[in-house]
Amino acid sequence: MPTRRDEASVDAPVTVFPSALRRAAAMTRLLDLDSRDELRVAHVHLVAQVLGKSERTVWRWLAAAREDNRLTRAESSHFTVTTEVRRLLALWGGNASRVHAELVQRAADNPDTPAAPSLSTLHRAIRRALTRGERAGLKSGEAARRAHEVFGQRPPTHHQTHPCPTT
Known part of the structure; x- marks a missing residue:
């Protein structure tokens, strides 16, 4: 069966x-x-x-x-996190709203600068590009980043409860 x-x-x-x-x-x-x-x-x-x-x-x-004359799906172009956006995230402590405000201000000041994405688009791009640990590290520091990372943590050790046998 x-x-x-x-x-x-x-x-x-x-x-x-x-x-x-x-x-x-x-x-x-x-x-x-x-x-x-x-x-x-x-x-x-x-x-x-x-x-x-x-x-x-x-x-x-x-x-x-x-x-x-397109046989396959059209590729969607979505906003990606650039080095400049990462720098702004570090400057503003991981605050995406402040980064968004900065990008909007830059676009308003300089017409040659590309238009700023919407706040929700920026949030999605950040979630795609940065790990939870990276986002936590930007907001709360290195200890918060390490709390989300597996690398560098020691496994729990086994402690014997009884003494070694003597001969």
Whole structure:
């Protein structure tokens, strides 16, 4: 009798190709069918079923492929923590609100400076870029940083409660 784990491994499909490659291959084929006026709803339905997406999603992908000749997902550009932002975080003791105010002020003073991100965007970027230990260290010092780090801590030792046997 197979165990629960065996049943799941037999029933679950094994993914060999990353989803981006599967999407690109499907879009290439759908565009080819579309260029020959042979694209049917059944084709889109089959691709949606195989990729585990809705038909509406596949139609949106197809529209994007027609417009931009883009077969894969568009990469989102998000704000990243630069060396200057790290320096400001250190200056302001890890206070993201003060860093944000500083970035807004710099953008207002100099029109050549890029626009400041929103406060929530800055918070997300800081959470992505800095570990909990780094954030704690900026706010409360080195001892707080080390409290979050595993490196450099000694494991608990075993103390014998009875004396060594004598010979």
